[in-house]
Amino acid sequence: MKFYNRFIRTFQDLPDHTTLLVHxxxxxxxHCYGCHNYDEIIANTPRQYKTKEDLYNYLEKSGFLFDAVMFSGGEFLIDKIEDITVLLEQVQSIFNGKIIVTTCGIYNTKIKHLIEKELVDGxxxxxxxxxxxxxxxxxQKIFQDIMGIKASHQLIENLLESIDTVIQHNSPLDQVRTVKYPILAxxxxxxxxxxxxxxxxxFQSDVPYYLNQFQYV
Known part of the structure; x- marks a missing residue:
């Protein structure tokens, strides 16, 4: 697995936590409307990158500076679930903080796997x-304009099931969130x-919901 060449320290992505953001x-x-990461991370993948070994080494040396690690993208869950599992198990073995995964929700079975195996805290x-x-x-045009994809009934089913999975998980570190895209009413x-x-x-859940303002680049 390859990661963005800079691990980012953030205080905003996870309230009340100092988080290491790993892309x-x-x-x-x-290809979502106004995506900040698309050009640099997806369309033009950087030639220089960090490996999972780089991440392990960084956490071993500097993990005390953070109380959470957040895996983002792109889409972190696009990789094989076997590779994701090995990565998160190793992170758990060397890092005492929380592990968060951000996702669009397409890969519902992978989300369930991470929760069932207790590989994530949120x-x-x-x-x-x-x-x-x-x-x-x-x-279809709405899906194309906002998410850059051709929608299907199966896709919608997967997305909604993923929402339910997170709401049922009901961890204090879970979130459901929406970007307030300016082209939508x-x-x-x-x-x-x-x-x-x-x-x-x-589901008698307390998972927070956030409506985030669209950030122009």
């Missing part, structure tokens, strides 16, 4: 659109918020 260079199935999942009220045929975000609240009520 995977394995790619992403999406999942941060993006709900980019109100999937539950969109039709992959009639609303407020009704889209109202639908997402209401859906999340309904699912939280159904």
């Amino acid at each position: 995977s260079l394995s790619g992403c199935l999406l 999942i941060h999942i993006d709900m980019k659109l109100p999937y539950h009220v969109l039709d992959p045929k009639e609303d 407020d009704t889209f975000f109202d639908e997402i918020r209401d859906y999340i609240e309904q699912r939280k009520s159904y």
